[in-house]
Structures are given as structure tokens and as C-alpha cells.
Amino acid sequence: MPTSASADHNELREALRALCAEFPAEYHRSQAAQGSYPAAFIDALTRDGWLAAMIPEEYGGSGLGLTEASIVMEEINRSGGNAGHCHGQMYNMGTLLRHGSDAQKRQYLPKIASGELRLQSMAVTEPTTGTDTTKLKTVAKKQGDKYIVNGQKVWISRIEHSDLMILLARTTPLSEVTRKSHGMSIFIVDLKQALGHGMQINPIKNMVGHETYEVFFDNLEIPAENLIGEEGKGFRYILDGLNAERTLIAAECIGDGYWFIEKARDYAGERVVFDRPIGQNQGVQFPLARAYVNIEAANLMRFEACRRFDAREECGAQANMAKLLAADASWEAGNACLQTHGGFGFAEEYDVERKFKETRLYQVAPISTNLILSYVGEHLLGLPRSF
Structure with missing residues (x-):
């Protein structure tokens, strides 16, 4: 069936379709019925570099843009799969690429490109604020060379299948900023260090079997060097x-x-x-x-x-x-x-x-x-x- 972009990126699409054909409907149906994560499929996408599409070549990625990344997501769903199991790495990548320091990029991007690390989770939404993000209540207070995080997030996906998480927290109280969008900051959280050490998660059972969680922060310590960009400009x-x-x-x-x-x-x-x-x-x-x-x-x-x-x-x-x-x-x-x-x-x-x-x-x-x-x-x- 022709599409409005049928003449574009044909080689990209054909390669993706060949990989997706290795995981037919029976595979995805079985994963959905069991409520399990399609690890073999995600591993294959990672192995062939599709989830590193937006990482520059100097860091081991493909150096492609959002256009190509979007085609990856489209073809996964068009094949009968569910890109919701892996799309976080694509859009989280933009935050790190555009606003991370050179040191952070050197530290994380090559390992993400190779599949050694996965950046699948982003913690923004909270149970009492929803999409009213500027009123979020999770706070990060700087103490010496670290930030102490307290608060709660909800609908945070793929935590158990990710090594890193992007976290948005308020670093300046809402009462002390001139604009409510100011005073929030973004951090990279090492999930292996955080889980059980100031961070707890509870799964949320849901209609589509999407692996998502409530997240609780109780004096979680994050190294100051994990701050992305400038403090207060996270929004x-x-x-x-x-x-x-x-x-x-x-x-x-x-x-x-x-x-x-x-x-x-x-x-x-x-x-x-x-x-x-x-x-x-x-x-x-x-x-x-x-x-x-x-x-x-x-x-x-x-x-x-x-x-x-x-x-x-x-x-x-x-x-x-x-x-x-x-x-x-x-x-x-x-x-x-x-x-x-x-x-x-x-x-x-x-x-x-x-x-x-x-x-x-x-x-x-x-x-x-x-x-x-x-x-x-x-x-x-x-x-x-x-x-």
C-alpha cells in the first residue's frame, strides 16, 4: 500500500522490515498475553543500531535525525509490534544530546550506542499535578557535591529495562521564582545505584500491559555532576x-x-x-x-x-x-x-x-x-x- 512518504528512506524501511519480520505476530501476541517485555526484539533493535539512530557517529551512533528515528518507530508498529517498549531512548536522547555537557556525552553516549547502557525512562509526571508540570512537588536540594531528592512520580515507564533515567525536579521553590517555569532542573539518575537506596518503585497494572510504575524518592542522593545543563532551566x-x-x-x-x-x-x-x-x-x-x-x-x-x-x-x-x-x-x-x-x-x-x-x-x-x-x-x- 503506497504512502505519502513511500519514496523516502526506502533502504531504511526495507532493513527495518527485514528485522521486524523475524518477530512475527505470534511473538508479539505471546508477549502481550504474558504481560512480558519483548526483550529479544529490543535486543535485536539495539544490536543493529536502530535505537542509537540519533546518537552522533563520533559517539558510536548513526548520526541520524528525528525524521529517521520516527521511521524506526513507525515501522515497528506497522509490523505489528509496539514501539512503546523502546521509544523512550529516542526522545530522551534529545535532552542529553542538546543540553548535556561534553563530559556527560562522552560518559554515556558510547555505552548507550553499544547497548551497554539503556536510557529508556523519563520521570516528569506526578500524581497530583499531571500535565501541570510547573507545579511538580518533587524537590532536589543541593548539599555539597550532591543533590538530595524527595517526592513522587507516576506513570514512569520501562524502569526495570533501563539503566539511566531523566528526572525533572524543582531546585528552587515555586514561591521564589519570577516565572513558574523557572527553578526546575534535569538530572541523569543511575537506576542501579538509586533503586533500593532512596528510590522505590511499584508497578501499575494497566489495560495495554505497558510496563509503568509509581516512583518514590526518599532522600535519594544524586551526584552534582549528573545535573544536565544549568540549574533552574530544566523546564x-x-x-x-x-x-x-x-x-x-x-x-x-x-x-x-x-x-x-x-x-x-x-x-x-x-x-x-x-x-x-x-x-x-x-x-x-x-x-x-x-x-x-x-x-x-x-x-x-x-x-x-x-x-x-x-x-x-x-x-x-x-x-x-x-x-x-x-x-x-x-x-x-x-x-x-x-x-x-x-x-x-x-x-x-x-x-x-x-x-x-x-x-x-x-x-x-x-x-x-x-x-x-x-x-x-x-x-x-x-x-x-x-x-
């Missing part, structure tokens, strides 16, 4: 990572959308009812055609967001719009695919129900559709702030 730094995150999630949704449409197209062409393939009926054709159109449109916005990010241009609006368009389009495609399959869409062996649940997440995470609409209303249309 600005984290926005780079969030723009990358939203764009990569858009790519995953686009991969899901194509998977749903291709799956439904094939089934509709083979399933015969009343002596004709059901795909001959406009009631089946039209929902799939509309879903395809919307996936293609979202795809164009995804690539514009990537282009701007890679060119270091402002891309917040495009990243947010790409995420909204792609999440809506993949959900629409998922609904059409499930409806096309009828009762078989609910059977695990068809994989539709698994992918249906996975793509539903992105109406809510990593930012809800309504908050993106609020962003567009305020920042693009100039309407009064709604929250």
Missing part, C-alpha cells in the same frame, strides 16, 4: 524532549494506522458474505478509505514536525498537531478495522484487539487530545488561556 530543556516524544508517538500512531488499514483491506478482500467480498460494499470501503486519507494527512504533519526539529526550528505547534492528527487517525482506523472484522476482531489470534488497545492509549498519553486543542487555541489562534 526549557525538557520541552525539546517532549517535542521529540510527541512527534515519535505520532509516527507510532501512523504505523498503527497503516497496520489497521492493511489488515482490514486484506480481510475485506477475502471475507465473502452473500456471495461477494465484503470489501465490495461501500459501507466497508468508505470507513477504511476515510481512515487512510486521515493517516496520510497526519503523516505529512509528522514529517514537517521532524523537519523543523532536525533544523532546530520551533516545532512545538507541529509536534502537537502531528500527535493529535495521528492519534485521532489511528483510533479511527482501529475502529474501522475492528468493525470490518466483526466478531473476529475480538479474537486474540487476529491481533486486532491487541493493537486496538495499544493505539487507544495515545488519545490520553503522553498528552491528552484536549490539552493539544488548548495549546492550539492559545498559541496559534490567540484565544485566552483556557487553563
Whole structure:
């Protein structure tokens, strides 16, 4: 099935598809049923360098941009996998690459590129603040050559499959800053040192089997050299990572959308009812055609967001719009695919129900559709702030 970017990055796509073909639907279905982490698949992606796509060549990576990283995420989902198990390394990389010191890059990037270390987790969200990030309550107080961290985070993913974590904490009290976005800082946390030594985690069981946790900090000590960039500027730094995150999630949704449409197209062409393939009926054709159109449109916005990010241009609006368009389009495609399959869409062996649940997440995470609409209303249309 052609796409709006079918002529671009063909060699990249073909190589990814060959690797993903080694892990067929049965593999991902089994992992989802067991609620287990697809370690063999992630190891293969790491071994072949796909998760080091954005690391510069001087540090052992591929030196590619967000555009290529987004294609990696898209192809994983289009193959029937779930890039949510590994996408953190891609967007967390931007924070370290753009704002880390030379010493930090030399220390961490070669080991991340080789697979010796994994940077899969980012701790921002808190149970009482959600996306109202400037009011976060986790604090980091400097004492000599270290910071002491206390607080709580929630929905922090892949901790047990990561060696490093990006942490956002308040280093200056909210009452002492002139702007509420000031006074927050970013740190690299060595998880092996932190777990059981001031940091505790509890798993959160959830609908899509996504490995995510509550995190508790009780006098966790972080070396001062683990501060990324300047103290107090962490909120600005984290926005780079969030723009990358939203764009990569858009790519995953686009991969899901194509998977749903291709799956439904094939089934509709083979399933015969009343002596004709059901795909001959406009009631089946039209929902799939509309879903395809919307996936293609979202795809164009995804690539514009990537282009701007890679060119270091402002891309917040495009990243947010790409995420909204792609999440809506993949959900629409998922609904059409499930409806096309009828009762078989609910059977695990068809994989539709698994992918249906996975793509539903992105109406809510990593930012809800309504908050993106609020962003567009305020920042693009100039309407009064709604929250």
C-alpha cells in the first residue's frame, strides 16, 4: 500500500522490515498475553543500531535525525509490534544530546550506542499535578557535591529495562521564582545505584500491559555532576524532549494506522458474505478509505514536525498537531478495522484487539487530545488561556 512518504528512506524501511519480520505476530501476541517485555526484539533493535539512530557517529551512533528515528518507530508498529517498549531512548536522547555537557556525552553516549547502557525512562509526571508540570512537588536540594531528592512520580515507564533515567525536579521553590517555569532542573539518575537506596518503585497494572510504575524518592542522593545543563532551566530543556516524544508517538500512531488499514483491506478482500467480498460494499470501503486519507494527512504533519526539529526550528505547534492528527487517525482506523472484522476482531489470534488497545492509549498519553486543542487555541489562534 503506497504512502505519502513511500519514496523516502526506502533502504531504511526495507532493513527495518527485514528485522521486524523475524518477530512475527505470534511473538508479539505471546508477549502481550504474558504481560512480558519483548526483550529479544529490543535486543535485536539495539544490536543493529536502530535505537542509537540519533546518537552522533563520533559517539558510536548513526548520526541520524528525528525524521529517521520516527521511521524506526513507525515501522515497528506497522509490523505489528509496539514501539512503546523502546521509544523512550529516542526522545530522551534529545535532552542529553542538546543540553548535556561534553563530559556527560562522552560518559554515556558510547555505552548507550553499544547497548551497554539503556536510557529508556523519563520521570516528569506526578500524581497530583499531571500535565501541570510547573507545579511538580518533587524537590532536589543541593548539599555539597550532591543533590538530595524527595517526592513522587507516576506513570514512569520501562524502569526495570533501563539503566539511566531523566528526572525533572524543582531546585528552587515555586514561591521564589519570577516565572513558574523557572527553578526546575534535569538530572541523569543511575537506576542501579538509586533503586533500593532512596528510590522505590511499584508497578501499575494497566489495560495495554505497558510496563509503568509509581516512583518514590526518599532522600535519594544524586551526584552534582549528573545535573544536565544549568540549574533552574530544566523546564526549557525538557520541552525539546517532549517535542521529540510527541512527534515519535505520532509516527507510532501512523504505523498503527497503516497496520489497521492493511489488515482490514486484506480481510475485506477475502471475507465473502452473500456471495461477494465484503470489501465490495461501500459501507466497508468508505470507513477504511476515510481512515487512510486521515493517516496520510497526519503523516505529512509528522514529517514537517521532524523537519523543523532536525533544523532546530520551533516545532512545538507541529509536534502537537502531528500527535493529535495521528492519534485521532489511528483510533479511527482501529475502529474501522475492528468493525470490518466483526466478531473476529475480538479474537486474540487476529491481533486486532491487541493493537486496538495499544493505539487507544495515545488519545490520553503522553498528552491528552484536549490539552493539544488548548495549546492550539492559545498559541496559534490567540484565544485566552483556557487553563
